[in-house]
Amino acid sequence: MSKYTDVKIAFIGGSGLYRLDTLKPVDEIEPETPWGKPSAKIVICETASGNHVAFLARHGTGHHLNPSEVPARANIAALKSIGVEVIIAFSAVGSLREEIKPRDFILPSQIIDRTKGIRPSTFFEKGCAAHIAFGEPFNKDLADIIYSQKNTLQGENVEMHRDKCLICMEGPAFSTRAESNMYRMVGGDIINMSVLPEAKLAMEAEIAYQMICMATDYDSWRVSEEVVTVETVVANLNANTSNANQLAVNILPALEEALYENKVELPRVKALKGSMRFASITAKEARNLEAVRKIEYILPGYF
Numbered sequence: 001m002s003k004y005t006d007v008k009i010a011f012i013g014g015s016g017l018y019r020l021d022t023l024k025p026v027d028e029i030e031p032e033t034p035w036g037k038p039s040a041k042i043v044i045c046e047t048a049s050g051n052h053v054a055f056l057a058r059h060g061t062g063h064h065l066n067p068s069e070v071p072a073r074a075n076i077a078a079l080k081s082i083g084v085e086v087i088i089a090f091s092a093v094g095s096l097r098e099e100i101k102p103r104d105f106i107l108p109s110q111i112i113d114r115t116k117g118i119r120p121s122t123f124f125e126k127g128c129a130a131h132i133a134f135g136e137p138f139n140k141d142l143a144d145i146i147y148s149q150k151n152t153l154q155g156e157n158v159e160m161h162r163d164k165c166l167i168c169m170e171g172p173a174f175s176t177r178a179e180s181n182m183y184r185m186v187g188g189d190i191i192n193m194s195v196l197p198e199a200k201l202a203m204e205a206e207i208a209y210q211m212i213c214m215a216t217d218y219d220s221w222r223v224s225e226e227v228v229t230v231e232t233v234v235a236n237l238n239a240n241t242s243n244a245n246q247l248a249v250n251i252l253p254a255l256e257e258a259l260y261e262n263k264v265e266l267p268r269v270k271a272l273k274g275s276m277r278f279a280s281i282t283a284k285e286a287r288n289l290e291a292v293r294k295i296e297y298i299l300p301g302y303f
């Protein structure tokens, strides 16, 4: 049992965002979950109101994990074990649309899965099957709070877009020009390698999840442009860092008012609580006890 049980809000940092300078770190923890240890130590930070929030670097603090290697189950389970109810996850993405410019911020509302089945993507396996509804993979209440801060973004012509479709590819190589064009044709607006299985696992753990994407490049579709390289991504990432830091602190008061002070209701966050209680389709007597024991870590008493 962790000494922290009431850390309701967590930030996950992606490429280029290995800490949040605007939050005051007060402790570090490394929970051992049934799915192993998280990508990095979870940094516990104190907000201006005195609440604790968590920060976790998705690829490790020195970015040693490629997207296919991120221990997403351990990450989500570790956050759940300290009481997390809401995850705001940052991600660097390529843009598949002219109007989404490098350095713009995007709140996706949909995902198309182009990962290759090599990432463990569920807590429910080996004798305890369950199926979550994933039609709305992101949490609109959280997107609304984040979008309300759109005018605080700094930089010439930097915009925030919402309701976009995010393609999640396996990587680590970037897309070919033909793949990039295909993603545009099927309705993709932005592309990354990280939203899955993170978003699915959060849903299974009853954690509300919204990704804040930061465009770093035009991927490989634009004929007038060189194809994406990691140098382009990193240059724009560094430019995005201060906006990401500022956005994180700007949205905290609204999140804290809702989650700690119950001043505002977030119906789509509330609806998640208890949503998994009847999600397992496996007959009680047919459930594998070891599988159930592991799931107890994230949903105690459910199965």
Ligand SMILES: CSC[C@H]1O[C@H](OP(=O)(O)O)[C@H](O)[C@@H]1O
Binding pocket: 013, 014, 015, 016, 058, 059, 066, 067, 090, 091, 092, 093, 171, 192, 193, 194, 195, 230, 233
């Ligand atoms: C460094 S470029 C590709 C890499 O960047 C994104 O990472 P994250 O989502 O963690 O910010 C993308 O998903 C790829 O993993």
Ligand SMILES: Nc1ncnc2[nH]cnc12
Binding pocket: 092, 093, 094, 095, 169, 174, 175, 191, 192, 193, 216, 217, 218, 219, 220, 228, 233
């Ligand atoms: N073009 C791209 N494709 C996939 N992931 C990315 N992350 C940043 N840019 C990306």
